[in-house]
Amino acid sequence: MHILETVSERHTLSVIVDNESGVLARIAGMFSARGYNIESLTVADISEDDAVSRITIVTTGTPAVIEQVVAQLDRLVPVHRVTDLTVLGDHVERELALVKVAGTGENRIEALRLAEVFRANVVDTTIGSFVFEVTGASTKIDRFIALMREVGLVEVARTGIVAIARGREAA
Known part of the structure; x- marks a missing residue:
């Protein structure tokens, strides 16, 4: 294992979800159940018909942990898309x-x-x-x-x- 694989990094994730009750609780529960910390969390409706919300999550972890977080978020049913803005580049x-x-x-x-x-x-x-x-x-x-x-x-x-x-x- 390389030293870089064990260094925690700060990542900003953009999560596009259905705007329905319980979605935020499920996402927070996923973080909590796995012992991941959320440093910042914002949520707002982003669609004209109130059907879709954007959740912005700031978290820290090793590259492997962040990869796991993204994969697990992506598997949740009301999640449309997860983007790691930190990996994506300029934001x-x-x-x-x-x-x-x-x-x-x-x-x-x-x-x-x-x-x-x-x-x-x-x-x-x-x-x-x-x-x-x-x-x-x-x-x-x-x-x-x-x-x-x-x-x-x-x-x-x-x-x-x-x-x-x-x-x-x-x-």
Whole structure:
């Protein structure tokens, strides 16, 4: 066995499924039963008639484990297609976070300055707090949150990653 075969890698999977009750539970159950971890999970309807949803799953594992995950997902009945966007190549990943920061005086000014640098939008404000909306790569959001801890971070809500392949072809 080569050392590369035992190194865990982060993979982003796009799973196209029938939009029906229980599908997400079956997919999550498949991960849980095999001891695979889901780092991020997003689901949304993608069809005009509400018949099909796209599930974006971020997970880590060795190449062999990821191959197993993809094969097992592909065998589930309501699954139309599984695409490993990481293996496919160039793709776009984004996440959204709502970040609540409380503070007055210099901390309030610094929070607004940092938000401007990160292109975060103020979506709610009171005399003593802000709620910022920040979008981008997960690493950008992580950095924004880390800086906001210094000026009065209260709470964070994150959407999880959404991803799509680049180019003309569908994943």
